[in-house]
Amino acid sequence: MLPAIEVRHVWKQFLIRHNRADSLKERFIGLFNQRYRERCEPFWALRDISFTVEHGEALGLIGPNGSGKSTLLRLIARTLYPTKGEIIVRGRVAPMIELGVGFHHELTGQENIYLNASLYGLTRREIDRVYHDIVEFSELGEFIDVPVKNYSTGMYARLGFSIAVHLDPDILLVDEVLAVGDERFQNKCLEKMLELRKQGKTIVFISHIAEIVQRLCDRACLLMQGRMVELGEVSKIIELYRSAAAPRVLTP
Ligand SMILES: Nc1ncnc2c1ncn2[C@@H]1O[C@H](COP(=O)(O)OP(=O)(O)O)[C@@H](O)[C@H]1O
Numbered sequence: 324m325l326p327a328i329e330v331r332h333v334w335k336q337f338l339i340r341h342n343r344a345d346s347l348k349e350r351f352i353g354l355f356n357q358r359y360r361e362r363c364e365p366f367w368a369l370r371d372i373s374f375t376v377e378h379g380e381a382l383g384l385i386g387p388n389g390s391g392k393s394t395l396l397r398l399i400a401r402t403l404y405p406t407k408g409e410i411i412v413r414g415r416v417a418p419m420i421e422l423g424v425g426f427h428h429e430l431t432g433q434e435n436i437y438l439n440a441s442l443y444g445l446t447r448r449e450i451d452r453v454y455h456d457i458v459e460f461s462e463l464g465e466f467i468d469v470p471v472k473n474y475s476t477g478m479y480a481r482l483g484f485s486i487a488v489h490l491d492p493d494i495l496l497v498d499e500v501l502a503v504g505d506e507r508f509q510n511k512c513l514e515k516m517l518e519l520r521k522q523g524k525t526i527v528f529i530s531h532i533a534e535i536v537q538r539l540c541d542r543a544c545l546l547m548q549g550r551m552v553e554l555g556e557v558s559k560i561i562e563l564y565r566s567a568a569a570p571r572v573l574t575p
């Protein structure tokens with residue numbers, strides 16, 4: 324069977340804007356005065372990344388802040404596109420689980436469930452069928468009828484996670500959400516992901532919590548400054564990260 328995810332020589336460049344000119348007046352001043360002119364500086368967030376993830380495999384992405392983990396996950400989710408290279412994804416990807424992304428702040432938790440699930444392609448009746456499981460897993464109780472702008476980061480994470488895992492996706496992309504929950508909820512999420520892995524789902528998972536990466540992932544990939552340092556056995560990659568980067572970050 325062909326791999327679930329193929330990342331082939333992927334490069335991602337961002338343009339960092341200095342002296343951002345938002346108004347017409349600022350742009351006009353910039354025409355005459357070099358000092359105030361808007362400049363765009365290219366920045367490579369990812370450089371020549373290649374790997375594959377097999378169906379049913381769980382891959383952990385680890386690396387220091389700013390090493391390109393979230394960018395890589397967004398490329399797989401297709402909310403960003405590579406500057407060079409290509410990414411092939413075989414299977415249905417759940418909306419990427421990233422804090423607060425994909426939610427409309429003025430809408431309630433319930434409305435966001437219906438919106439997210441319908442964007443994913445579920446019919447109203449299909450959503451009705453999983454709605455209660457989503458609410459129950461999220462443990463939001465009556466807060467489900469409150470606009471999500473009033474949620475704490477932990478509540479956001481619980482709702483986002485719960486929606487994504489109940490959509491029956493082939494591929495689950497999880498970015499650091501477990502870091503904000505309490506330990507009991509973290510464990511509950513981990514159990515859920517282990518269950519999904521057992522069902523043959525493919526998972527790409529970012530976490531600073533070494534213990535969780537170790538329990539969930541078959542392999543791990545270490546990114547540093549936009550480059551892939553190594554991909555391989557989880558304990559070996561964690562060891563490598565500990566010796567190469569700030570050791571405190573990975574302490575559970
Ligand atoms: N939309 C963007 N515009 C400009 N720079 C960005 C953008 N998104 C990410 N970056 C930069 O790319 C680098 C990698 O970011 P990110 O993928 O979020 O790292 P990580 O998730 O590993 O902490 C960082 O230096 C970040 O500032």
Ligand SMILES: [Mg+2]
Nearest residue numbers: 392393394498
């Ligand atoms: Mg990140």
